[in-house]
Amino acid sequence: MPEGHIIHRLAKELNETLGKRPVHATSPQGRFSAGAEVLNGERLVKADAFGKYLFCDFGLDQILHIHLGLIGKLRRLHAPIPEPVGVIRLRLEGDDDAWDLSGPTRCDLISPDEMESIISRLGADPLRRNSDLIQTRELLRSSRKPIGARVLDQDVIAGIGNVYRAEILFLCGISPLRPSNTIKDDEFDCLWSHTVELMRIGKRLGRIVTTDPTEIGKPRGRMNDSERLYAYKQEHCRRCGTELVVAKVGGRSIWYCPTCQPG
Numbered sequence: 710m711p712e713g714h715i716i717h718r719l720a721k722e723l724n725e726t727l728g729k730r731p732v733h734a735t736s737p738q739g740r741f742s743a744g745a746e747v748l749n750g751e752r753l754v755k756a757d758a759f760g761k762y763l764f765c766d767f768g769l770d771q772i773l774h775i776h777l778g779l780i781g782k783l784r785r786l787h788a789p790i791p792e793p794v795g796v797i798r799l800r801l802e803g804d805d806d807a808w809d810l811s812g813p814t815r816c817d818l819i820s821p822d823e824m825e826s827i828i829s830r831l832g833a834d835p836l837r838r839n840s841d842l843i844q845t846r847e848l849l850r851s852s853r854k855p856i857g858a859r860v861l862d863q864d865v866i867a868g869i870g871n872v873y874r875a876e877i878l879f880l881c882g883i884s885p886l887r888p889s890n891t892i893k894d895d896e897f898d899c900l901w902s903h904t905v906e907l908m909r910i911g912k913r914l915g916r917i918v919t920t921d922p923t924e925i926g927k928p929r930g931r932m933n934d935s936e937r938l939y940a941y942k943q944e945h946c947r948r949c950g951t952e953l954v955v956a957k958v959g960g961r962s963i964w965y966c967p968t969c970q971p972g
């Protein structure tokens with residue numbers, strides 16, 4: 710599933726590629742024909758991301774709401790724009806670039822009030838400024854759930870997915886099994902600061918890279934897939950060599966080092 714960094718990157722690229730002229734909107738698959746008709750000929754005023762939600766404002770009384778879910782994709786195409794391939798829910802075509810949306814969990818037109826209601830249910834987004842961190846910390850600790858599950862709760866922190874949670878807990882030396890209400894202030898600060906830093910790097914690079922360039926011996930942009938992560942789907946701890954443990958936490962697999970993440 711695309712994590713928050715990808716949605717923020719998509720919003721930025723949509724603004725850069727579609728914001729200047731009216732778009733040509735179609736639904737090659739047909740399931741969003743009525744919606745595409747509303748958007749056709751309009752200009753994108755602003756695309757914005759909140760956690761894993763993407764909202765595109767075309768200056769109408771309805772806002773395009775997209776959630777990619779587990780398998781959804783929003784792909785950028787360059788001119789000359791090819792014929793649609795596969796099941797494309799929505800194509801937004803500008804002068805030089807086009808975007809194809811396939812397999813989303815949500816793609817619909819909603820009112821500004823509905824958008825506000827979705828945003829109001831989301832927790833702090835590490836890629837947006839002005840989060841209330843004291844409130845976020847207390848909310849995170851208000852549950853006895855394992856911390857590995859709690860950081861996936863989008864109403865606490867919006868945007869973290871399965872890869873980032875494994876990496877951030879590893880870097881902070883916190884076992885994913887610890888009850889959330891045992892997380893100390895300095896541990897929360899560590900979780901938050903790593904989340905912000907790593908998701909900013911991920912947004913810039915378009916992929917998740919959490920390892921330290923000095924540890925790997927090359928810049929992040931040149932790391933290959935076997936070098937860019939500490940814990941997620943790894944066999945041994947990159948730092949101490951211990952075999953990693955795989956556990957189901959929050960219904961999904963997480964990898965952690967029992968030595969570096971005790972408790």
Ligand SMILES: [Zn+2]
Nearest residue numbers: 946949966969
């Ligand atoms: Zn270790």
